[in-house]
Amino acid sequence: xxxxxxxMLGRLARWLRLYGHDTLYxxxxxxxxxxxxxxxxxxxxxxxxxxARKAEKLGVKVFLLRSNSLEEQVEELKRLGVEFKELFxxxxxxxxxxxxxxxxxxxxxKGKVPSKVYENYNEFYVCENCGQxxxxxxQWREMLKIDRRLRDxx
Numbered sequence: 001x002x003x004x005x006x007x008m009l010g011r012l013a014r015w016l017r018l019y020g021h022d023t024l025y026x027x028x029x030x031x032x033x034x035x036x037x038x039x040x041x042x043x044x045x046x047x048x049x050x051x052a053r054k055a056e057k058l059g060v061k062v063f064l065l066r067s068n069s070l071e072e073q074v075e076e077l078k079r080l081g082v083e084f085k086e087l088f089x090x091x092x093x094x095x096x097x098x099x100x101x102x103x104x105x106x107x108x109x110k111g112k113v114p115s116k117v118y119e120n121y122n123e124f125y126v127c128e129n130c131g132q133x134x135x136x137x138x139q140w141r142e143m144l145k146i147d148r149r150l151r152d153x154x
Contacts, residue, residue, distance in 0.1 A: 001082065004037050005045040006030075009065070012045065012073050015150070017093040018143065019084050024098060034060055045077075074150045087147045089125045089134060099129025109133050 004024040005013040013025035024042065027033050030051045037044045037060045044055050044062045052064040063080050067073050074084060085091070092101050102125065109124045113133055125134040134140075 002040065002042045003045050004033055004040075004042040006033060006048055006051060008047045009045050009073070011070050012065075014095040015070060015074070017095045017098055018087055020091040020093060021082070022093060022098065030054065034058060037061075071150060084151050086151070087144060089123075089136065089140075092125075094127035094130060094132055096132055097127060097130040099127045101125045101127050101134065 002022040002024075003013075003016060004027070005016070007026075007028055010025060013023045016023040023045075024036065024040075027036060030048070033044060033046075033051065034055045036042065037055065038058065044051070044060060045065060046052055046055075046062060047065050047068075049064065052062045055062045063077065065073050065076050067076060078084065089101060090103050093099065094101055104124050104126050106118070106122055106124055108126070110118060113124070113135070117135060117137065121135045121137065123136055126132070127134075
């Protein structure tokens with residue numbers, strides 16, 4: 001399932017990308033959101049009732065979310081059938097641009113990451129679209145804590 005999120009759902013869009021869901025974000029105009037969703041077979045994610053109604057009238061699938069919190073938005077999406085599998089960098093999409101991420105040999109990032117990072121890590125990933133480099137450092141460990149909360153909110 002591919003998504004397009006309206007401007008109220010930027011944090012959710014980034015997390016959906018991390019979970020491997022192809023999620024467009026950044027289009028401000030409602031008509032353009034609807035047109036892109038229609039052309040590309042995307043589900044619109046929104047909190048905007050007017051946008052949801054307009055899209056539905058045009059036959060575009062919409063998930064109208066009610067919550068403001070990331071955790072509750074994820075729960076709403078789970079109830080709608082969206083899967084949230086364990087975070088794994090090789091299955092993620094770039095949280096910045098939505099591009100696919102692939103594992104690369106350490107040598108590929110030499111001189112492109114801080115020397116301490118290069119010395120301390122052996123696992124690297126690169127976005128095929130924007131070239132952003134990722135590694136399982138402190139930020140990744142923090143994301144895994146949030147991941148556990150999102151997938152099992154008990």
